[in-house]
Amino acid sequence: MSLSIKNKLLLYSLCISLIPIAIISTVYYMNAKSYKKKEILNSLTAIVTSKKTHIESFIDAKRGRIVDFGSDGFIRDNLEMINQRDGQSDAVCRLNNHLKVNKKSLDQSIVEIMVVDLRGEIVASTCGSLLGKNISGEDIFSDALTKDYGKTFVSRFYTLSDMENKCIFISAPLYSRSDKEKLGIIINAYDLNVLGGIMADHPGMGETGEIILGQQRENKVVFLNSLRYTSSAPLSFATPLNSSGVENMKLALEGKSGTIRTRDYRNVSVVSAYQYIPQLNWGLVAKIDESEAFASLKMIGFVAFCTAGLSSVIVIIFGILFTMSVSKPISKLKEAADRFRSGNLQHRIETICGDELGDLAESFNIMAHDLCEETGKLNESLLKHEEINLQLKQANKAKTRFLSSMSHELRTPLNGILGFSDLLSGQFFGELNDKQLTYANQINESGKHLLDLINDMLDITKIDSGKVELELVDIPIEKVLQTSVNMINKQYIIDGLIKKNRITTRINVDPKLSVIRADERKFKQIMLNLLSNAVKYSPNGSEVLINVIKIKNSCVRFEVSDSGIGIGKVAIDKIFDEFHQIDRVRDEQLGGTGIGLALTRRLVELHGGEIGVESEIEKGSTFWFNIPLTETGMQESKNMKRNKFMTSNVCDEQVVLTVVDGSK
Structure with a gap:
C-alpha cells in the first residue's frame, strides 16, 4: 500500500525528530543508571572500608591495652x-x-x-x-x-x-x-557485643542497609554480629559456605575485596561491598537491597520518559503543521494535474506561496496555457490527417481490388502457359529440335518462377492482413527435417544441382528434443526456403549442416549452415526485406526472387519466434530461427513483438494491401 505525500512527510519528519529524542532519552537514562550504580557501589565500598578501619583500630587499641597490662x-x-x-x-x-x-x-x-x-x-x-x-x-x-x-x-x-x-x-x-x-x-x-555498636551504626545505608561480620568454621560461615532480619544471636546463625546467600562473605573470607550484586541470607537481591580483615581472619560485608538502592532510578526513568513524551508531543504537533504546509500546495498541484489529464486545460492553480512550490504552480499554469495552444494546433492537424487517411483508405481499397483482379488475371493465362509448355516439352504434339526444346523449357521455367513469385506475394499479403491462422500440432523434429531435406534433394536432383556439385546434408538434433509444436506445412516452408538458399549458394563438394538445440527451456533454435559465398555486413541488415537481392545477376541465374527470406521471416514471427543470420564473406552463412516450445510462450512472444512494433510506430500511417488468390 503506497503512502500519500502528506503521510510520507509526516512519517519522515517524525522519524527525524523522534528517533534522536528516543536515543538521547535512552542514553541519558543509561548514563544516569550507570552513574547511580557507581555512586552506590562507591558509597558501600567507603562504608565497608571505614568499618574495617574502625574494627582494626578497636582491636589495635585492645592489643595495646593487653601489652600495657603485660x-x-x-x-x-x-x-x-x-x-x-x-x-x-x-x-x-x-x-x-x-x-x-x-x-x-x-x-x-x-x-x-x-x-x-x-x-x-x-x-x-x-x-x-x-x-x-x-x-x-x-x-x-x-x-x-x-x-x-x-x-x-x-x-x-x-x-x-x-x-x-x-x-x-x-x-x-x-x-x-x-x-x-x-x-x-x-x-x-x-564481650561479643562490644562490636555491636560499631556494626549497628551504618549511616547513609537507608532502611535496608546492613553491615555483617563473619568468620569461617569448617564449611560454614558464622555471623559474628546480630543480623537485622533475624532474631538469632551472634555466633548462633550459620550457613553453608557455598550457598548463594553468602557469596559476598565467601569472597571476603577468601581474602578478596570488591563489589557484587547477589542475594543475601534472605534470598533478596542486594548490592554489596566486601573486604577481608587479615589480622582477624574475618570477612566484612556492607549491603543494601537493590530495590532501595536503585529506587531513584525509577524516578530518573519516569522523568526521562515524561521529557521524551512531552518532546514527542511537541514534535508531532510541529510535524503535522509542517506536513500540512508542504502537502497542501502539493495536493492542489495534484488536483490541477488530474484536471489537466481529464482534458480541462482551462483550469489554473492559485499561487499560495512564494517558494519553489509557488514557482512550480506558476509553471503548471504556463504549461496549461501552452498546451491549450498546442491542442488547438493539433486538432487542426488531426482534421487534415483524417482527410488524408480517408483518401489513403480509399486508395488502399482500390489497390486491393486491383491486386485481387490482377492476381486472377495473371494466374489464369499463366496456368495455360505452363500447361502448354509442359505439353511442348513433353513433345506430345510431335518431336521438337534442340533449339525448340530449349525454348520450351525456358518458357516453362520462367512460368514456374513467375508463379512462385505470385504465390509468395499472396502468402506475404495474407500474413500481413492477418488472414493466416496456424494449425499447431506436435511435429517430430527429425522426421520433418529429413522430409524437408528429401524434398530439396528431389527438387535439385531434377535440376541437376546436387548431382553436379555433390552437396551433402547432415542433421544434428539435441537428444533431449523430440517434438515441437508448430504448423507443419508452414514449418516445412521455412526449412525449404533456408535449405534451398544453402544448397544454391554452396560450393562443389560442400556440406549443409542442420543443427537443433534447446535454449533455456523456453524455445528451440534451428540453424542451417553452409560454406558458400557469405554475406557482407551491409547486406545482412536488409537480407530479410522484400525483393532484396545480394547479387542480382547471380540470384537471377539461380532463380532467386528476393521474397523467400522475407516470407520466411513472417512465417517464423507468426510462430512467435525470431530469425537472424551470421555470416562472413567467403566463409559461409548460418541462418537461424527460434520457435517457443509452448503455445503460451508463442503467444507471449507475439504480444511482445506487437507491443514493440506499436511503440516504435505509434505515429506511422500504414497501408495494407490485400491480394486475393483468384485461383481458389
Missing part, C-alpha cells in the same frame, strides 16, 4: 612469687584485687582479666569461679605463650566454661623483670 611490674612480681610458691595465697589475693581495682576499671569493655601460669592454670582473675581452671588446651594460652615480649594473640569468639557471655580473648606473655624469663600469660576477655 608490662605491669606488680602483676609480674606477684606471678613470679606464685610460681615460686612463696607467699602464694597473699600474692593471689593482692593480684586479684589489683586486677579488679586498678586494671579492669581502666577499660569498661573488659569482661574479665585472667593471669595464667606456665602450666595453663588460672592463678588470678576478676571472676572467682575461674580460679584454678586449666586452659592449657586453649589457643589463647598455647598461641600466646609462643609470642615474644610485647606481642599479642587475638582469639576467635567463643565461651569459656563458667563464663556467661561469648567473648573474644586477647592475650600476651608475661616476663620477669630481672632475667626476662617467661612467667605466664595475661588475658583480657571482651
